[in-house]
Amino acid sequence: MSTSVNVLIVGAGPTGLSLAYSLLLNGLSVRIIEKRVEFHSGERGAGITPRTLEIYKFLGLLPDVLKESFSFPSRTVYYHTAPDDGSPPKFIPLTDPVADSPDRPLGKTATNSSFELISLKEYGCSVELGTELQSFEEFPDHAIAKTIKTVDSEQVEETIKVDWLVGADGGRSIVRKQLGLEFVGKSHAEAEMITGDIHVKEGSILTQDQIRFWGYFSDDKKPAIMMRPCGVPEQNLFQFMLRGPGIDNAKVSSSREELVKVFYEITGREDIAFGDLVWMGVWTPNIRMVDNFAKGRVFVAGDAAHVHSPTGGQGMNSSIQDSFNLAWKLALVQKGLSPQSLLDSYSQERVPVIATMLEKTTELFNKEFRGSQQTGFRRGQEFGQLGVNYRGSPIILDERYPDNQMVDPYRAGEDGTVRGGDRAPDAPALVRLGKPAAAQQTSTSLFEIFKPMQHTALIFPGSTTDAFVTETLKTLCEYSSGTVRSVVLFSKSPSAKLSFDLADMTVVDSQGLAYTHYAIDKVAMVIIVRPDGYIGAVHQLFRVSCLINVIALRPPLLFSPRQNLEMSSVPSTYPGVPISSLAEIPPDIFRRAQIQWGSSQVPTPSEILEKMPPKEVLMKNLRPIFERHCEGCWQSNISSASDNGEWERLNFKKCSRTPSTAQEDCQKDHWPNHKPSCKKMEKSSSSLKLERIVQLFWAIRLLRGSLEVYAIIVYGILNLYKSQKGLRFALRIDIGLEPAEITTFMKMFHEQKTYGGKNTEPRPQGMFQINSITHSDEYTKESFSRLERARRGAPGAKRITVSEKEVNDDLTSKNGLPVVLLEFVWRGDVANSWTVVTSVSEEAMEVARKREPYTKISQIRGTFHVPFGPDSTIEFMNGVIRNDKKDMLGLRFPMRRTDIEIIRAAGRKDTDTENADAVKALLVKTKRDAIYSSFYVSVGKPS
Ligand SMILES: Cc1cc2nc3c(=O)[nH]c(=O)nc-3n(C[C@H](O)[C@H](O)[C@H](O)COP(=O)(O)OP(=O)(O)OC[C@H]3O[C@@H](n4cnc5c(N)ncnc54)[C@H](O)[C@@H]3O)c2cc1C
Incomplete structure (x- = not known):
């Protein structure tokens, strides 16, 4: 079986390609298979709606798309008589023209089969052509897909284990069929047509500038041919649709010559000369959809989930929006940042939109095929899809309109309001506070800020004080870094010099457009914009619980590098090392990482470099x-x-004391303001109380129990138990400052500086967690006592809970159960250590025997299970410690001055200090974390 991949996408049409791109951007590993040996050569959706253009903008693809397409001010059908009687064509605008506006800057429709421009290469992914999905099986935590491809005329089968499978395999979707999803609706054989793409030679009416957009030759009762341009104008490529009574579809579609002959018969326009035929086929309109887009870990999207008549040009556009709706949800769930139930909202949100789309396109279809053709192509503004909305979705919250009911899923905003679930409008002319560097843009727009990999929190302070902003920003810091981007928007330049260090960006809404478009007056408001550019939440009073419920993110309580290694490929927040220096990381660090995290999959530096995406x-x-x-x-x-x-x-x-920075010119002005906060920080030093940590740690049964079970598993106690009662073994638990937290510390320092008022406790804190639990075969009976003797002689070393007698060489625990000696060591400093001797409890033996997974209960994720093992135990303990908000465990202490200096020196890579060893250790650990973070980036690429 092939190594597992996060997502397998079946089908490389617009749905599959746009999904793959969005998922790769989100850092997931993706494989995309396509049964064709070459990409489909013809048009699959010429008209790109304004909303799809916006999606391309968020994905960073818009410039490429626009380069290869052209836009119509108002798409126009040019009706010609057929056969031609010499009268000039009639012009019927498809839609009434609408000028671009600041809230919808991409209001015009463009034409192009632009999805082909979606290149996955830069993310190290490529479409596996000639590879067909044959079948799949779905399990609670994965799916298994079977594929087949032909290599050197041999059929090669492959079994792929995946976390998620998405059927983007078009109208005849095997994925949909195998899932047993009913495809409700019907086919319309009466409207069967021949369609394809053909070049038209320069010099005819079709290639004239004003006419070229659409050619249409028919009246209501006769055969009809519709021609519409594709690609860039210079290509003179047209998509045709030919249908009507008396046309032998099989014959006409058999050759270019037959096609051209019938064209001339119908139109009488032999002045139109044709070039090469690109493709042609017979096509029957089908109007169908599924009522659920998912089952377990398998999804359908695009034409696999809904097919419709081409009238209205919604198919490809809706398909891309399916993908965009699904991608961020899959990414959050895959990274463990949201509960799996978030994925239910994919169906809940898309089904009403698609059902409405089907209604609308069918209405046009009926007009076009059963009534007057001239009205059949005329369409309302809503076909631009800017009004598509998810009001009423279970993951949308709006405190301004608590009864935010579902409206027509295609017509948000027509009531003059902007609400949760609506498309988030743009707002240009946002001026960044401060003086950006000369080459940096001072002015930006919301559409520049929105990103498909993160939520954006728009914080409108209104007339409130800084406290609102500060509190909101603090709340947002609870989330895994990179998941929510905070933007503070002032309505005018603040008089006081403010610097919200925790904000990702602070801007002035210089023309008041953001305040207007989001209907903000003086009341402070926080608007959460989802990664797909929809308003996820509107909060009047910002509370973390709201955010959790709404955007379904969880704070990073159970975060650990190991967890990320498996789950995430997001650009990490760790202070990384330049990529070129990865190769210099000594192999023993990798080896240690393997031992520490129990993983045989930690890549070597060369493997990382090999899989690294472009610089x-x-x-x-x-x-x-x-x-x-x-x-x-x-x-x-x-x-x-x-x-x-x-x-x-x-x-x-x-600053030599705190991580404050200033450019040279500003240093003089800035330093006097900065000094008081530096001083305050110095006063906050306090010594580490390892003793208290150990006592409290020990008092928490949960943690103690987990350690015991860990020990039983690691030492194979269950096998040895019967023959060797009184077995002793030792674990050494290092408690240390987690370098992954350095960024958080930095923020804490900043917070102290900016917000530390009279009533603020000194903020810089150290957060301690169990960094590693080392077990060693060296801990034999002899070494056990040697270690203990050494400890007794070591200055500062302490023992608790045992008497001298209990640790002598003849030790047998009172109840005949194995005895564990646990050392708690502060950052590798044996002198600063505590030793605990305990006998393993019968309860722990029982749990270990069953090897039941940890059951974790999170208020957000609900109940979930994690397999028992050394890694999960560490993770579990770290989770409990981090979760401890009341300092019950005593693992949060104000940092010692030395700690602060060590971090700072490590930041400067300055090992020439009195704490050189600690600085070096921190640097090594930081590098190790960078290895993981680099590895995430490489996860996405199948080899
Ligand atoms: C003539 C015509 C004109 C259209 N014009 C427009 C328009 O102007 N605007 C618009 O929005 N939409 C338009 N559409 C609709 C649009 O083309 C479709 O909605 C869109 O192509 C759907 O994309 P998709 O990726 O879901 O499916 P497809 O484009 O059908 O792609 C599915 C892919 O999956 C592959 N596949 C299938 N089974 C397997 C398997 N078992 N294993 C591996 N691969 C598999 C197929 O080979 C195919 O490449 C038009 C459609 C037609 C036919």
Whole structure:
């Protein structure tokens, strides 16, 4: 069986390609198979709606798409008489023209089969052509797909294990059929037509500039031919549809010559000369949809879920929107950041939209095929899909309109309101606060800010005080970094010099467009925009619980590198190392990582480099990680991106005590304001109380129990137990500062500086967690006592809970159960350690015997299971410790001054300090984390 991949997409039409692209952007690993040996050569959806153009914009594909397409101010059908009687064509506009506006800057329809421009290469993925899905099986936590392809005239089968499978395999979807989803609706044989793409030679009426958009030759009762341009005008390529009484479809579609002959017979326009035929086929309109887009871990999207008449040009556009709706949800669930139930909303949101789309396109179809053709192509503005909405969806919340009922899923905004579930409008002329670097844009727009990989929190302070913004930003910091982007929007330049360090961006809405488009007056408001550009929530009073319910994200309580290794390929928030230096990381760090995380899959540096996406992509992803702003003028330390996406970091001056930065010019002005916060920080030092940590840790039965079970499994106690009562073994638990938290610490420091008022407790804190539990075969009976003797002699080493007698060489526990010696060591410092001896409880033996998975209960994810093992135990304990909000475990202490200095020195890579060893250790650990973070990036590419 092939190694597993997050998502297998079946079918490389517009649905599959756009889904693959969105998922890769979100950092998931993707394989996409296509049964054709070559891409479909013809048009599959010429008209790109304004909403699809917006999606292309968010995906970063718009410039390429526009380069290859052209737009109509108002799509127009030119009716010609047939046969031609010399009268001029009539012009029927498809829609009434609408001018672009600041909230909808891409209001015009473009034409192009642009999905072909979706290149997956830069993410190391490519469509596996000539590969067909044969069958699949769905299980609670994965799916198994069977594919077949021909290699050197041999049929090669492959079995692929996947987390999720998506059928984007078109109207005849095997995925849909195998899922047993009913395809409700019917076929319309009476409207069967021949369709295809053909070149028209220069010089005829069709290639004239004003006429070229559409040619239509018919009246109501006779055969009809419709021609519409595709691709760029210079190609003179047209898609044709030919139908009507008396046409022998099989014969006409058999050759180019037959087609051209019939064209001339119908139109009498022999002045129109044809070039090459690209493709042609007989097509029967089908109007059908499924009532559920998913079952378990398998989904259908695009034509696999709904087919319709081409009238209205909604098919490809709706398909891409299916993909865009599904991608971010799959990504969040796959990364463990949202409960699986989030995926239910894919069907819940798309079914009403598609049902409405079917109604609308069928109405046009009936007019076109059964009534007057001249009205059949005339369509309302809603076909631009800017009014498509998810009001009434279970994952949408709107505190302004608590009774936010579902409206026509195609017509949001017609009531003059903007609500949860609506498309988030654009707003240009947002001026960044501070002086951006010369080459950096001072002005931006919401559409520049929205990203398909994260939620965007638009914070409108209204007339409230800083406290609202500060609280909101703090709340947002609860979320895994990178999942929510915070943008504070002031209605006018604030008089006080504000610097919301926790915000990702602070702007002034210079023309008041954002405030107008989102209907904000003086009341403070937070609007959460989903990664697919829809309003997920409108909050008047921002509370974390609301956010959790609405966007279904969970705070990073159970985060650990191991978990990320498996689940995530997002650009990490870790302070990474430049990619070129990965190769320099000594192999023993990898080996240690393997031991520590029990994984045989940790890649070697060369494997990472091999799978690394191109440098531009990495640079793009790493940029936000390295970006800092001058505390004085807010200039970014990142030089502007060059054409190939490269950037450089400018050298800002750093405060020697805190991680505050300023560019040289600002340093003088800025430092006096900065000093008081530095001083306050120094006062906050307090010594680490390992003793208290151990005592409290030990008092928590849950943690103690998990350690015991861990020990039983790791030492194979269940096998040895019968023959060797009184077995002893040792675990050494390192408690340390988690380097992955450095960014969080940095933010804490900033918070202290900016917000630390009179009543604020000194904020910088150390967060301690169990970094590793080392077990070693060296811990034999002899080493056990040697270790213990050494400890007794070691200055500062302490033991608790045991008497001298209990640890002597003849030790047998009172109840005959195995005895464990646990060392709690503070950051590798044996002198600063505690030793605990305990006998394993019968209960722990019982749990270990059953090897039941951990059952975790999260208020957000609900109940879920994690297999028992060393890794999950560490993860579990870390989770409990991090979850401890009341300092019950005592694992959160104000940091010692030395800790702060160590972090700072590590930040400067300065090992020439009195704490050189600690700094080096931190650097090594930081690098290790960077390895994981780099690995995430490479997860997405099948080899
Ligand atoms: C003549 C015509 C004109 C149209 N014009 C428009 C328009 O102007 N605007 C618009 O929005 N829409 C238009 N559409 C509709 C649009 O083409 C479809 O809605 C769109 O192509 C659907 O995309 P898809 O990726 O879901 O399916 P498809 O494009 O059908 O792609 C599915 C892919 O899956 C592959 N596949 C199938 N089974 C398997 C398997 N077992 N294993 C591997 N691969 C498999 C197929 O080979 C195919 O490449 C038009 C359709 C037609 C026929």
